Amino acid sequence: MNNYVLAVDGGGSKTALAVFNRNGEVIASEQGAGSSLSYDLQLSCERMMQQVASIMNTTAIPAHHTQCIIGVAGAGNPYNRAALLQRLETFAFADTRVTSDAVTAALGANLGAPVACVALGTGSVGARLDSHGQLQLVGGWGFTLGDGGSGARLGAMAVQALMQAVDRQQPLHGLIATIAKEVGETRAEISAWVRQATAKEFATLSERVWPHANHCPIATEILARHKSAVLQLIADTRQDTELPVMLLGGLANKSKQLLSDSEQRIIMPARGNALDGAWVLATQNIQVE
Amino acid sequence: MNNYVLAVDGGGSKTALAVFNRNGEVIASEQGAGSSLSYDLQLSCERMMQQVASIMNTTAIPAHHTQCIIGVAGAGNPYNRAALLQRLETFAFADTRVTSDAVTAALGANLGAPVACVALGTGSVGARLDSHGQLQLVGGWGFTLGDGGSGARLGAMAVQALMQAVDRQQPLHGLIATIAKEVGETRAEISAWVRQATAKEFATLSERVWPHANHCPIATEILARHKSAVLQLIADTRQDTELPVMLLGGLANKSKQLLSDSEQRIIMPARGNALDGAWVLATQNIQVE
Known part of the structure; x- marks a missing residue:
């Protein structure tokens, strides 16, 4: 060397x-x-x-x-x-x-030891390092079609819930009212916001979801979908191995709190x-x- | 006048x-x-x-x-x-x-008579004209976050299925093999294709799904999700009314064939x-x- x-x-x-x-x-x-x-x-x-x-x-x-x-x-x-x-x-x-x-x-x-590593930030990606020193990336396909479990996807789900409320002419409560304050509450305002928004802006918007976790049913449902996307990414990264899981990135700790005790038990600190x-x-x- | x-x-x-x-x-x-x-x-x-x-x-x-x-x-x-x-x-x-x-x-x-009209093309959008002459648009939020039931979304689901197969290192069969021929079969190829693809290109890709409908389980599952997105858009457009439904756009006929007899019965020709x-x-x- x-x-x-x-x-x-x-x-x-x-x-x-x-x-x-x-x-x-x-x-x-x-x-x-x-x-x-x-x-x-x-x-x-x-x-x-x-x-x-x-x-x-x-x-x-x-x-x-x-x-x-x-x-x-x-x-x-x-x-x-x-x-x-x-x-x-x-x-x-x-x-x-x-x-x-x-x-x-x-x-x-x-x-450098074998691991199933999952990074949850603006985007999301998994990486599996096996005992033969082979490293395989999983997910991380970008915001358009992928990045389940990421901050950008979490923010996107909140905006989609706002769109649905507007389509159904429902009153804007809880998380949806908070999102509408930033994104708009008419079709024209929301469409204009979405057209200019980058993955980073959707990720920033996702910070609004967590404070509503315990009292807004829509926030609860969105976080349940986030949780299953995180579990799916962990499962696809781990595949059929018993590798220890490490969560990285700005959403790692918050997302871990959503998991059950047994799901948390396989997660080790980096x-x-x-x-x-x-x-x-x-x-x-x-x-x- | x-x-x-x-x-x-x-x-x-x-x-x-x-x-x-x-x-x-x-x-x-x-x-x-x-x-x-x-x-x-x-x-x-x-x-x-x-x-x-x-x-x-x-x-x-x-x-x-x-x-x-x-x-x-x-x-x-x-x-x-x-x-x-x-x-x-x-x-x-x-x-x-x-x-x-x-x-x-x-x-x-x-x-000009009351109707719940749903257009299914590259994108998708609903419009409800009620008996008071009030016209309300529904859905049609664009490819990034919306357009459920559209050709672009149908093509996107096919690409996502390919991504999942690559992540899980599964063999590429049926619809997925067809999609891989156009989009690529490595992470680099698929990522590059997705980066340059417009909604129109995803919609063109969706034409590959239909011929696999009866013999590829992944195509069957994707078309089931397309069907429920179409039904959801019809329901959101009709809301709590008994309005007749009219389907327009390049995907109207094919999508109608996916519906049950009773679901088809509310659909009138334009x-x-x-x-x-x-x-x-x-x-x-x-x-x-």
């Missing part, structure tokens, strides 16, 4: 970087603006280049003795991944790998983060699908 | 125009390219202006004795409607109204088209929500 590993975790709102020495100790770390490849590819590549250049200059370690392992949102798209890889050639690292942040997060969660996962990818023999 | 009515039905793929005299007889008609306001607003307004100018020139009827009634796709968006209305001022019609093509289609379907509906809107006292 090489002497150093540069690990990068690139998300929508921030990018974390760390340099590990050959003993797995972090000898430098930095943090900067988001670099998700899903939004503005050129801008994100530019930011990534600057952040990588910065930590390499600061530490003054030789690139030709360094493996660069980047887990970044949007790298599931081969075009995005190829664009970033091409830019990174300039550095002449001993080795360079770009993968989805879902991969590095899953490898970090159980520090042991590491996506930077640890990049280290695992650099140093272990892992096959990513 | 005025001496003439210029009726326009503007859809995604074609625009139909007709001039009615005061007895409700069609004295001229033309047909041209599509003018849906949902895609390229400026281009669609331009086409609409040319088509209206053409039929007015051909018939040489006086604009100040003519009511212009336009039902056009995308007019549910107030911004689109205002943009087209402003352009139409040039003609100095006695009266000008722009509304959704769902409104004129519903008014034409039962020639008596007129959207141009007839524009005539109704011009000559009767109809309140559109």
Whole structure:
């Protein structure tokens, strides 16, 4: 192996970087603006280049003795991944790998040991690492058709309940009244809001659902559907194995509270983060699908 | 009332125009390219202006004795409607109204008599015209969150079934094998296809579902979900009335075949088209929500 590993975790709102020495100790770390490849590819590549250049200059370690392992949102798209890889050639690292942040997060969660890892944030995705070092992604198909159990899908269900109430000319109570205050209460207002809304805005809207959990029947029903989407994603990720389950992301804790005691019992706290996962990818023999 | 009515039905793929005299007889008609306001607003307004100018020139009827009634796709968006209305001022019609093509289609379907009208095409929408002349739209919220029972949603369910089969590493049989041939069978291929696909492409894909209806369990299940979405839209449109139901659009006949005899019994054939509906809107006292 090489002497150093540069690990990068690139998300929508921030990018974390760390340099590990050959003993797995972090000898430098930095943090900067988001670099998700899903939004503005050129801008994100530019930011990534600057952040990588910065930590390499600061530490003054030789690139030709360094493996660069980047887990970044949007790298599931081969075009995005190829664009970033091409830019990174300039550095002449001993080795360079770009993968989805879902991969590095899953490898970090159980520090490279087998796991069924499920991330619940704006979107949702599962990753199964089996005992043969094979890593398989599950779900995570994006907001249009997938991402069951995600914040965006939870917010979308709340807006759909508002649409149904408007269609049926029902009075707007509880959660629906709260949603209508932000989205509108006429067909024209709601349609205009939905047309401009991104997955992120649906996810933000989902925060309105939780406070209504115990006294609004519609909120209760939406959270029941969220819970079964989460259980489905866990089941599809675990498949027919007995792997421990780790939940990551901003909705992990709240969603876990919805589960029964026996469902919660298989869920373990995460042991590491996506930077640890990049280290695992650099140093272990892992096959990513 | 005025001496003439210029009726326009503007859809995604074609625009139909007709001039009615005061007895409700069609004295001229033309047909041209599509003018849906949902895609390229400026281009669609331009086409609409040319088509209206053409039929007015051909018939040489006086604009100040003519009511212009336009039902056009995308007019549910107030911004689109205002943009087209402003352009139409040039003609100095006695009266000008722009509304959704769902409104004129519903008014034409039962020639202005009370009806629960449900259109099933690329998208879906219901319209209830009650005995007080009040017209209320139902559903039709667009592909992102709505349009249950539409061709786009039917195609989306087929792609979701493919995604699930890939997630569960199941062999691709029957309908799913057919869909995979068009959409891809790896995560990268499927993700790339979905990212570029419009509602229209999902609707085109839905044509693959029907031939598998009787021998593929997944197609059968998807069509069962399509059927219940259609029944739900009919129920929400009919609400607590005994209104006759009329199904319009490219999926109307196929979807009707899925219903039971007693469900089919409330469905009547349409008596007129959207141009007839524009005539109704011009000559009767109809309140559109």
